[in-house]
Amino acid sequence: MARSRTRNYAKKSAVIKSPIVKAQARPFCRNAPRVPPPLSPIVMGDPNRARAIIGTRTKWVNGTVLHYCFYTAGHFAVPTTQADAVREAFKKWKAIGIGLDFKEVSQLSEAEVRIGYSTADGSSASSVGRDVLDVPANEPTTVYGWDLTSHYGAGTALHEIGHVMGMEHEHQNPFAGIKWHEDAVYQSLSAPPNSWDRQTIFHNILEKLTPQQVQGSTWDPDSIMEYEFEAGLIAEPKRYETDGITPPATLSAGDKTWVQKWYPPLQPTLATLAPFQPAVATLAAGQQMDYAIKPTATRKYTVETKGASDTTLVLFEDVDGTSRYLTGDDDSGEERNAKITHRLFEGRSYIARLRLVHPGPTGETALMYS
Known part of the structure; x- marks a missing residue:
């Protein structure tokens, strides 16, 4: 774990004799x-x-x-x-x-x-x-x-x-x-x-x-x-x-x-995540799994991960070919699974995107919705 960065900014390391310099010519962000x-x-x-x-x-x-x-x-x-x-x-x-x-x-x-x-x-x-x-x-x-x-x-x-x-x-x-x-x-x-x-x-x-x-x-x-x-x-x-x-x-x-x-190029088409059927993948840190969700009824649904991995889970709605953010959850560093509960509408298309942060002891991650 990194040490806190809130240390005294005026503290100096080994002293190196400084030349006389003029001000920077460029402004910096x-x-x-x-x-x-x-x-x-x-x-x-x-x-x-x-x-x-x-x-x-x-x-x-x-x-x-x-x-x-x-x-x-x-x-x-x-x-x-x-x-x-x-x-x-x-x-x-x-x-x-x-x-x-x-x-x-x-x-x-x-x-x-x-x-x-x-x-x-x-x-x-x-x-x-x-x-x-x-x-x-x-x-x-x-x-x-x-x-x-x-x-x-x-x-x-x-x-x-x-x-x-x-x-x-x-x-x-x-x-x-x-x-x-x-x-x-x-x-x-x-x-x-x-x-x-x-x-x-x-x-x-x-x-x-x-x-x-x-x-x-x-x-x-x-x-x-x-x-x-x-x-x-x-x-x-x-x-x-x-x-x-x-x-x-x-x-x-x-x-x-x-x-x-x-942010590699996206897959041209996505597999559809079936309700109550987990999609299991072996991912390395930083890799991602993406699935389309096409609800057959209008109601509240739960989209969640399974396993001991650290993940970032985000739900989007596909609006005329553009992904619009709805909600997300990040379980990184916590002893729980990422979980989203959201009302989805029949006839609309949604995308669940899961970024694996750390694979955990098994290396396997599952995504499902119900």
């Missing part, structure tokens, strides 16, 4: 602090299970349609040219060929992803992945704070959508081997155009993610989730000390591999 969920002693006693739960908790069930909406009035109103740049960024992610989908809606109340624009506030992501569901409905989940029509701005648009899908900042990868000139980092990021306080700098730059929060064991300096850093901030690896880091502000091969792992 900032994330709000997040603390991994508390896990029971039983889960903490199984490192593999804890890793799977923490690594999967922000990921959407594949096949989810994320509805996004732009603020059109008030403080967070998004100019047309900036909204067009964000729409183009969504298209670039979707063009990779992923099962996650994006649909623009006209009402903020209908959107999981509420997009604002404010040069005064700068770019920020309120939450990562499906944690956006916890953001109050009257607040934006994503704010853009500078021109997105430039090359750097287009990269920012892609970067924030990466957060929406569950991606973390790449320079905070614990496998990157980055050692910072910490005094220089605080000096540089506290000056314009960022003007961050020390806690924000620590949380978004210096603080390492836990190994459970990242996928794989390597660092991708070309990732869209990597910041562009001026020279003088990084002590090691040495090649970045004098030149800094300048990622291309486009989707890297590693970015595409990551998103295709979590």
